[in-house]
Amino acid sequence: MDPLEFSRAKKAYNQSQKVCVLTGAGVSAESGVPTFRGTDGLWKNYNPMELATLEAFRRDPVLVWEWYQWRRQLIRKCAPNPSHFAISQMEKEKEHFLLITQNVDGLHKKAGSSKVVEIHGNIWEVKCMSCGANFMEEGDFEKLPPECGKCSSFLRPNVVWFGESIPREALETSIEALSSCDLLIVAGTSGYVQPAASFAQMAAKNKAVVMEVNIEKTPNAELVDHFFLGKSGEILSALVSEK
Ligand code: BV8
Ligand code: ZN
Numbered sequence: 001m002d003p004l005e006f007s008r009a010k011k012a013y014n015q016s017q018k019v020c021v022l023t024g025a026g027v028s029a030e031s032g033v034p035t036f037r038g039t040d041g042l043w044k045n046y047n048p049m050e051l052a053t054l055e056a057f058r059r060d061p062v063l064v065w066e067w068y069q070w071r072r073q074l075i076r077k078c079a080p081n082p083s084h085f086a087i088s089q090m091e092k093e094k095e096h097f098l099l100i101t102q103n104v105d106g107l108h109k110k111a112g113s114s115k116v117v118e119i120h121g122n123i124w125e126v127k128c129m130s131c132g133a134n135f136m137e138e139g140d141f142e143k144l145p146p147e148c149g150k151c152s153s154f155l156r157p158n159v160v161w162f163g164e165s166i167p168r169e170a171l172e173t174s175i176e177a178l179s180s181c182d183l184l185i186v187a188g189t190s191g192y193v194q195p196a197a198s199f200a201q202m203a204a205k206n207k208a209v210v211m212e213v214n215i216e217k218t219p220n221a222e223l224v225d226h227f228f229l230g231k232s233g234e235i236l237s238a239l240v241s242e243k
Pocket of ligand 2: 148
């Protein structure tokens with residue numbers, strides 16, 4: 001990491017009053033959670049359009065639930081990593097702060113983040129396909145698909161599938177923060193999935209400084225002010241540590 005570039009970014013972070021952070025699967029990679037498009041990517045063995053859609057669930061709820069149950073069992077063994085702790089530290093240091101995460105693994109909250117918008121939902125939450133019942137359930141389901149205790153319809157993971165809209169309040173809160181922050185840090189996202197993929201442009205358009213942390217270049221390369229090639233655990237920790 002170029003020390004001059006880093007000290008400039010460090011200065012920008014220290015001077016920022018309103019910080020917004022956008023994370024993707026890459027910040028959970030160091031916890032052992034497979035990413036979506038990386039070499040060990042989740043999508044490698046499955047086609048997202050096959051499984052992460054309402055149509056797929058309607059067509060084969062058992063198959064979709066087997067995939068989610070497998071992911072829940074895997075993620076349950078994962079602990080937050082330095083990326084998550086550094087971001088929860090930022091929330092403590094900055095009066096105006098919002099974390100927007102595309103991740104559904106719940107690791108940010110486990111690391112102490114509370115000002116979090118989970119724009120793609122949460123894999124530990126389930127909701128009823130009919131009556132709107134919606135609750136956390138961290139254990140395995142005996143029977144797949146699980147049925148609602150109230151009305152016996154199927155329960156589904158409370159995540160946003162492809163073709164489904166981001167919950168209105170989550171989107172509004174995110175857009176409000178992106179239009180008023182003076183610093184956006186984008187970490188661990190390949191920048192393909194909309195609407196999150198347009199968030200960096202939104203912040204840049206509002207004259208925020210945009211920093212990106214990734215182990216590879218992303219489509220945001222042109223518009224970021226600071227790009228750090230490396231692991232988010234190391235880079236985000238360094239950003240919040242030395243004063
Ligand atoms: C919407 C929850 C309006 C589920 C996810 C055709 C039909 C229908 C829709 C569309 C269409 N064409 C386009 C769309 C829009 C679609 C979309 O964007 N499709 C893409 C694929 C082209 N978007 C939607 O449908 C969204 N809704 O637009 O509503 C609408 C409505 C109807 C019709 C049209 C539009 C909803 C999208 C939400 C999908 N749900 N997840 C689940 O998890 O099961 S998306 C899924 O991908 C995850 O949430 C994940 O977070 C997300 C994005 O991926 P990344 O987080 O970026 O992860 P990835 O693996 O890709 O990258 C990891 C990165 O980390 C890499 O860059 C890697 O280099 C880096 N990295 C790895 N290790 C490290 C690291 N970086 C730093 N340190 C490390 N150690
Ligand atoms: Zn129900």
